[in-house]
Amino acid sequence: MSLTKGADGLAELLGQVTGFIYPNEIEVHWSILIVVYPYVTGLVAGAFILASLVKVFRIKEVQPTYRLSLLTALAFLLIAPLPLLLHLSQPQRFYEILLTPNPTSAMAMFGFVYAWYLMGVLLLEIWFEYRRDLIELAQTSRFPLNWVYRVLSLYSKDTSEASLAFDRKATQVITIIGIPSAFLLHGYVGFIFGSVKANPWWGSVLMPIVFLMSAIVSGIALVILIYMVRAGVRGEPIDMPCLDRITSYLFYAVIVDFSLEALDFVHRLYQSEESVKILGSLITHKLFMSLWVVQILLGMFIPLGILVLAKACGFGAELRKLLYFTAVILIQIGIFATRWNVVIGGQLFSKSFRGLTTYKMEVMGIEGLLAALVLLALPFVVLYVLLKLLPTEGPRGKALSGATSTARTV
């Protein structure tokens, strides 16, 4: 809500303030779009880390989700900058941060981190992984798709064993470079918040690590969700050893994520700096529902319980699938609440530490709920197109091409 609405708007906002706040704190400048941005970026990093399990750590059970993870990461990465662009007053000038770089501004460096991750890592890895499929699809598809595949394969035609071996090697090297890059991408998002020393809710060296871990949690959960829904829609059987394995990783990731967040909490409580009282009333009043109920109870404890139940009780495959499905949906909601609590929570208390304000979300506006929902739905549309164009099974219904042979040899 903008203060340009004049005295009436100001009076309306003043009614929601408790205690004392500075005049410029009444308006929450970083809206729900800035909540969507770290959430979507986190999904990218998490999905890529899952994909790297196959290539770098050679975990063959996870193989069925390898290509799906890569394409999910790409679909979400393509949409990740959109919330930021919509948030800008002059989005058409965004390219200037790339042409006149400012290395002393962490925010201005985002363009480079993003461009590196998109073009230096993800597109390259996907291209090497799909090159053979693209060549075969270019030969078997009809016009105009065959031309699309021809352009996508960069008119490459070489499918000799030596050339395919080079592709496999290249994918592996890129994945190894990709892991620190994925850490950089999402650690960077945490850094943007963690480096704000004037804001005690954000300013913490643990912030990039906490962001990274929650990114891994949300990314893995998302790939599981998409994998299960896709198998259901296409009427294919779900690979249970694969699902069991990934959910085990998810379980460990949630535990590490929870431990880090608990450590951060205890650390703040023990340090008990002058901000501790206002942060206390922030989490017990303004963020009670989104932090304690949604993030910690619904998004962490209940899914953990469900996963323990599914692992320990020896249920049948159908019940396990249902339990996993419930857990990953709850985890998604929980991680979205985590982003909400960081971004919105950090703007709800006064820098005077003496008062709290309220965030009233718009519904229709460019920074409103509808825009956020569209932005959250867009990656799925992109993913649908990508999956239509780049099949995860390889051409002519064959089992996975290069990647499978690598995994099978180990």
Place this chain on the structure above:
Amino acid sequence: MRIPEQVKRLAIVIGVLVALTLVARFVLIPRSLTSTSLHWSLTTQRESAKPVKFAGSTACQDCHDDIAAKKAKSFHRVLACEGCHAPSVKHAEDPSAAKPVIPRDRTTCARCHAYDPSRPTGFPQINLTTHNPLKSCSTCHNPHDPVPPKVPKECAACHAQIERTKAVSSHALLTCTTCHKAPERHKTAPRTALPSKPDSREFCATCHGQGRAGTPKEAPKVDIATHGARNLCWECHYPHLPEGRP
């Protein structure tokens, strides 16, 4: 070693991308965007080429010397004429051709005098909704020599925030003059004739000193010789909202 075919093709694509970036960076972008000194000098040129709109207060004084003399002694002495009357270079060049704006609505004065908690206490501020609604400000106040139409009787007329704080504190029943002596001139010249403030621990001890005769029995007592001996009382306790409760 033979370079694989796909690497050659990728190299072409990457080469084209790098070339496009370099062209954009070194050909498309004007030098004024990358060189700070050039950027500044061009900005200065651009700004100084704009037409002048303000005549400046000296130009106003040449004709309106009576108003200028009055304003020079008033609270508004630091304000420029065109701050309220809008840029008036045309009027200065040919007084009959253009007339400056005379703000008679309630918005111009409100830019400085509408209540805003970030303004210093004591700065005259009003609530537009309740303060003589619909009346033009200049009906009661002369903007060239603004004084309140009535001299304030109580401190709260200007120090409302302190008054409200004190009203809910255990010092609510104390009048302001218990601790501050304000010369009469403070009401008309608040910045030049300042009220006094307590300057020693002894002052608070007259009510809060242990074992003193004549202290009110409900006031919390401390041994003034040992309690926080190195500090003045108001370094720890805010006198308008002291935390001690009887």
